[in-house]
Amino acid sequence: MFISLQNNQTIILRKLDLQDTELLIAYWHGLSDETKKRFAPHVFDNQTIISLHKDVNYQGYIAQEAHTSAIIGYAIIKIGYLEHDKSRLEAYYLSLSNTTDCTFAPSVADAWHGSGLGTVLFNFVMNEAKDKGIKRVILWGGVQKSNMRAIRFYQKNGFRILGQFLYQGENYDMIKEI
Numbered sequence: 001m002f003i004s005l006q007n008n009q010t011i012i013l014r015k016l017d018l019q020d021t022e023l024l025i026a027y028w029h030g031l032s033d034e035t036k037k038r039f040a041p042h043v044f045d046n047q048t049i050i051s052l053h054k055d056v057n058y059q060g061y062i063a064q065e066a067h068t069s070a071i072i073g074y075a076i077i078k079i080g081y082l083e084h085d086k087s088r089l090e091a092y093y094l095s096l097s098n099t100t101d102c103t104f105a106p107s108v109a110d111a112w113h114g115s116g117l118g119t120v121l122f123n124f125v126m127n128e129a130k131d132k133g134i135k136r137v138i139l140w141g142g143v144q145k146s147n148m149r150a151i152r153f154y155q156k157n158g159f160r161i162l163g164q165f166l167y168q169g170e171n172y173d174m175i176k177e178i
């Protein structure tokens with residue numbers, strides 16, 4: 001899908017393909033240390049990307065700059081919840097589902113932060129998730145309390161805070177019904 005952002009740049013939104021592996025690894029290496037600290041849902045090597053691609057419960061999505069094909073945004077969803085987040089999420093009295101919940105982690109290349117790209121990528125992924133019968137989206141490992149940009153981004157996109165937890169600093173769990 002082609003989309004024009006407010007800055008008049010045309011981007012492509014689509015599912016990640018196995019052929020994108022090298023481009024995705026290059027995208028990861030190009031992120032600043034600050035962004036890498038905020039976004040670490042999985043390791044960015046060939047083996048991990050291929051095994052996630054083969055697992056029907058995971059789906060990656062990319063945003064590409066139309067004229068260079070460079071990846072400028074990447075998000076991943078897992079159908080259901082993460083096993084290691086389960087007890088923490090259940091402590092909020094959530095009734096978790098491996099069919100109607102999904103777990104979500106977004107990222108945008110540093111030069112594109114605040115451009116509206118995160119929002120169009122999010123909407124694209126959520127439309128796909130709805131088609132899979134997903135009704136609720138949970139943040140992958142929460143969001144760091146110091147990550148103001150992401151927290152504002154999530155709130156603007158309809159997420160609410162469930163509670164907070166300590167893991168390498170303070171974090172919020174956030175959720176949204178879709």
Ligand SMILES: CC(C)(COP(=O)(O)OP(=O)(O)OC[C@H]1O[C@@H](n2cnc3c(N)ncnc32)[C@H](O)[C@@H]1OP(=O)(O)O)[C@@H](O)C(=O)NCCC(=O)NCCS
Pocket residue numbers: 035038039105106107108109112113114115116117118119120139142143144147148149150152153154156
């Ligand atoms: C979080 C992230 C995906 C959002 O994508 P984005 O393209 O920057 O977001 P958008 O441009 O769509 O911005 C949406 C909202 O985010 C907030 N936002 C954007 N830039 C901001 C800034 N510099 N400071 C504070 N809030 C900001 C605003 O509420 C903005 O709304 P606006 O359009 O009215 O300005 C992106 O910033 C990112 O990759 N951050 C690093 C990785 C990360 O933190 N991932 C999430 C881990 S939990």
